[in-house]
Amino acid sequence: MKKILFWIIVMLFIISPVGILILQSFTSPGSWTEFSLYGWRGLFETARLLEATGTSLIIGFFVTVINIAVGMSAGKALALYTFQGKTAVDTLFVMPLLVPILAITFGVHIAMIRIGLADTALGVILIHLVPTAPYSIRIFRNGYVSLGRRMQEQAETLGASAGRTFFDIELPLLKPSVQSVIFLTFVISLSQYVITSIIGGGTVVTLAMVYFPFLDSADTTLIAAFSIWFAVLPLLFYITAGAAFRLLPYPRKSGRRELF
Amino acid sequence: MKLSARIKPWLLLTPALLFLLLPLYGLWSAFRLSVYPDGKLTGQVYVRLFSHSDFLLSFLYSLWVAAASTFLSLLIGWFFTRAFVPMLERTGGRLTVWLPMVFPHFVWAYLVLLLFQEGGLVSGLLPGNRAYANDPEGIGIILTYMGKEIPFVILMLLPVYLTRNRLYDDLTETLGGSWFSKIRDAELPFVTPVLIETGIIIFAFTFGAYEVPALVGATFPEMLSILTFDWFYSGDWSERPLAFAAMVFLTTVIGVISLLLFHFINKMRRNITEGL
Amino acid sequence: MNKMIEIRDATKYFDAGEVLKDVSFSVNEGEIFSVVGPSGGGKTTLLRCLAGLETFSAGEISIDGDDMTHKKANERPVSLVFQEPLLFPHMTIRENVGYGLKFLDISKKEKRKRIDDFLNIVGLPEYENRYPRELSGGQKQRVALARGLILSPKLLLLDEPFSSLDRKLREEMRRWVRRLLKEKNITAVFVTHDQDEAMQVGDVIGVFREGTFEQIGSPEKVYESPQTSEVARFFGDAWVIDETRFIPKRNLSIERIEIEEKVQWRGIIEGARFVKGYRFMEIFLDDEKEHIMLPAPDDFHTGENVYVSTDASNIRTFQQNREER
The missing domain is CATH 2.40.50.140 (Nucleic acid-binding proteins)
Structure with a gap:
């Protein structure tokens, strides 16, 4: 009974809106039934789209890598060490989420112009860290808390170096956290319109920069395809990242490979 | 050995602290530019700001939209989570509920536009045939935020419900408590800190975000973010300090509210995590 | 003597199978009944059914002569003390002890008096305004006991209440609890997997295995004359x-x-x-x-x-x- 209610609600408020977008993207304009690739063909024929997809992927990639580095180290410090001022640091790391991002972006804009980061991808990558890093730090902190200290201490007492401990123990066991960070960071980075536009100054054209003016066109089919594209990209990115993760020695889901 | 143990956490924190310089500098710089508009210290900009009728209206309007979006998202997200824990425990149910989080806010705004604007798919079915997008009450914005933030609330609350000790429910019952006392005494104390924290994040975000009101907001009244963005990019530079001042003021308001709430939940958290 | 609680042919099925099989027993007023048996034998389920948190699939339960079979947990004159203290972490010790009184229709003055009494009984009057996090494990469990006893239940259920304490403290708590229950003439069902504990606390012992009682009797009787090899192996030396x-x-x-x-x-x-x-x-x-x-x-x-x-x-x-x- 409850299960039915659950799926009715999910159907009404989540599946059907997304379903409408998917349906619209695969039908010809003005029709709900006639199958057509008009929208998708139109989308990929837009030269700026592919270019913007590339730009978004590159920016998203670097934002993600920095997030993993920053989040993992800070998360580890917060989870496994006690030190003075820990609560303060902890609260400070939530701060970027609470300050309006426009306040920060307005503020750094002039400095970015002065040091030549305005209108560059690097500037955009930096500003994208603001709405993402606090989440990554928190995800890794929770990951390290549940991992605890003992597993690493065990590895160390068995003679593993700090580096070995990291690659053999921490990284594989933190895989879920890494996956969450990759996915969340990329999605958030992809969603930034206004800060990208201010810092990128129209020179750095990400997907969001192309999408906004598109909405003024009346071509609902094309917009639908474009909208779906925004959900497809993170999934592709995630799958690729997962495959890359697999190249690491141990973190396999069916971790039955011999270690020796 | 002892020295390195004391330094190690700070070494690990260094990248994150370096990152913090960026938002801190941005905030500081915005503040500086709002009190030194022409190279000398003055409160003139704030006087101009608070006597600006557009600003006051925008501020109150943003407050309404942010408060309504936050409250409704928390309430519905909480009801939904506690009612459907068994379904959310399964990967399929969980992922479906989280699906909206994959889409950027502006895509969800477009959906609201598609469904609720004049002649939209849903607004045609509603009585009175009225539009709920680009409306002066801000319903379109609120609907968009709810669509995106309810899954976020569920994401934050679910771990609490999956790990909480359900024996507290039984205990309350054996001591004579009703269903209401069960929720109040055995459930809410564990949920409230997370609920408040999530609420602060949503409130701060919806108060100052630009994308959604830019798409589904009305031309009048405007959300604060739209107004300040226009000031920032207005042709002559005379209005830029106003943009800085408005954002500094908004930051202060959010800062004070969240500081109070954080203080409250930290106390609560301490009792709960150490008292079990 | 007056039978305070009586169970007749109680049976409980879960999806996985039969957990309680035709359980019948009674406990006299003021008597402590120790239910002892290996873990996983259904002891906790039995206790939850007595508390009203679960219902028997078949069978009857009466307390002080009143039929309780279909009464819910919050309507039964029964208190349950769990394995963990389960103090409400956001309430002071005083609020914790007095929690159940909130649901009773008695005057504020009477409530205050009763809470004071019970804080004294458990020896923690100076802790009344502290929070649970400031108490030790043994103190917390004493507060939990006071919280259950303050309602003057006709039946007190104890589900391995000492198992989270260390050995020395456990011994001390057993003696203390037994003395307290005897002093107050409280009827109690005490569940444990430890035979020493069962003998030390209980007036009557029931050896419970695989959903049913193998033997019920005085500690000496069960110890000296086990009726089955299981009882002898588990209980008697x-x-x-x-x-x-x-x-x-x-x-x-x-x-x-x-x-x-x-x-x-x-x-x-x-x-x-x-x-x-x-x-x-x-x-x-x-x-x-x-x-x-x-x-x-x-x-x-x-x-x-x-x-x-x-x-x-x-x-x-x-x-x-x-x-x-």
Whole structure:
């Protein structure tokens, strides 16, 4: 009974809106039934789209890598060490989420112009860290808390170096956290319109920069395809990242490979 | 050995602290530019700001939209989570509920536009045939935020419900408590800190975000973010300090509210995590 | 004596199968009934059914003569103290102790008085405004007990309340709880997996295995005359020879030589153990392929071949006829 209610609600408020977008993207304009690739063909024929997809992927990639580095180290410090001022640091790391991002972006804009980061991808990558890093730090902190200290201490007492401990123990066991960070960071980075536009100054054209003016066109089919594209990209990115993760020695889901 | 143990956490924190310089500098710089508009210290900009009728209206309007979006998202997200824990425990149910989080806010705004604007798919079915997008009450914005933030609330609350000790429910019952006392005494104390924290994040975000009101907001009244963005990019530079001042003021308001709430939940958290 | 609680033919099914099988027993007013048995035997389910948190699939329960079979937990005059203290972490000790009084229709003054009384009883009056996080494990469990007792329940249920405490504190708490319950003439059902604890706290013992009572009786009776080999193995310190015969361990002795008129089993001393100040030896019996621990005179040493001996008259048989209560 409850299960039915659950799926009715999910159907009404989540599946059907997304379903409408998917349906619209695969039908010809003005029709709900006639199958057509008009929208998708139109989308990929837009030269700026592919270019913007590339730009978004590159920016998203670097934002993600920095997030993993920053989040993992800070998360580890917060989870496994006690030190003075820990609560303060902890609260400070939530701060970027609470300050309006426009306040920060307005503020750094002039400095970015002065040091030549305005209108560059690097500037955009930096500003994208603001709405993402606090989440990554928190995800890794929770990951390290549940991992605890003992597993690493065990590895160390068995003679593993700090580096070995990291690659053999921490990284594989933190895989879920890494996956969450990759996915969340990329999605958030992809969603930034206004800060990208201010810092990128129209020179750095990400997907969001192309999408906004598109909405003024009346071509609902094309917009639908474009909208779906925004959900497809993170999934592709995630799958690729997962495959890359697999190249690491141990973190396999069916971790039955011999270690020796 | 002892020295390195004391330094190690700070070494690990260094990248994150370096990152913090960026938002801190941005905030500081915005503040500086709002009190030194022409190279000398003055409160003139704030006087101009608070006597600006557009600003006051925008501020109150943003407050309404942010408060309504936050409250409704928390309430519905909480009801939904506690009612459907068994379904959310399964990967399929969980992922479906989280699906909206994959889409950027502006895509969800477009959906609201598609469904609720004049002649939209849903607004045609509603009585009175009225539009709920680009409306002066801000319903379109609120609907968009709810669509995106309810899954976020569920994401934050679910771990609490999956790990909480359900024996507290039984205990309350054996001591004579009703269903209401069960929720109040055995459930809410564990949920409230997370609920408040999530609420602060949503409130701060919806108060100052630009994308959604830019798409589904009305031309009048405007959300604060739209107004300040226009000031920032207005042709002559005379209005830029106003943009800085408005954002500094908004930051202060959010800062004070969240500081109070954080203080409250930290106390609560301490009792709960150490008292079990 | 007045029967405070009576259970008749109680049965409980879960999807996985039958957890309680035709359980019947009663507890007299002011009596402590220890339910002891291996974990996973259904003891906690039995307790939850008595509390009203679960319902019996079949059978009846009455408390003080009133039928309770269909009453919910918050309508039964029963308090349950759980394994963990489960104090409300956001409430002070005072608020915790007085929690159940919120649902009773009595005056504020009366409530205050009762809380003061119980804070004194559990010896924590100076902690009234502290929070649970400031208390030790034993103190928390005492608060939990006060919180249950303050409602003057007709029946108090205790679900392994000492298992989260360390050994020394556990001993102390057992004595303290027993004295308190006796002083207040409280009827209680006490669940544990520890036979020492069951004997120390209970007036009556019920050995509970696989959803049913194997034997109910006074601690001495159950200890001395187990009715089944399971009871003897789990509860009594008897050496079970086979499914029909056993010997109380105190009737066993260790000899170096074969003695004609005695019954003897050959074995080898594998090592010495010390329990509560006494020296024991662990002997491996060659033919039975099992270990037995017996008190050891000082001149026996590890590695010696010995004979575990007894008189034939000491061998007893299980009385299979189950005693009805």
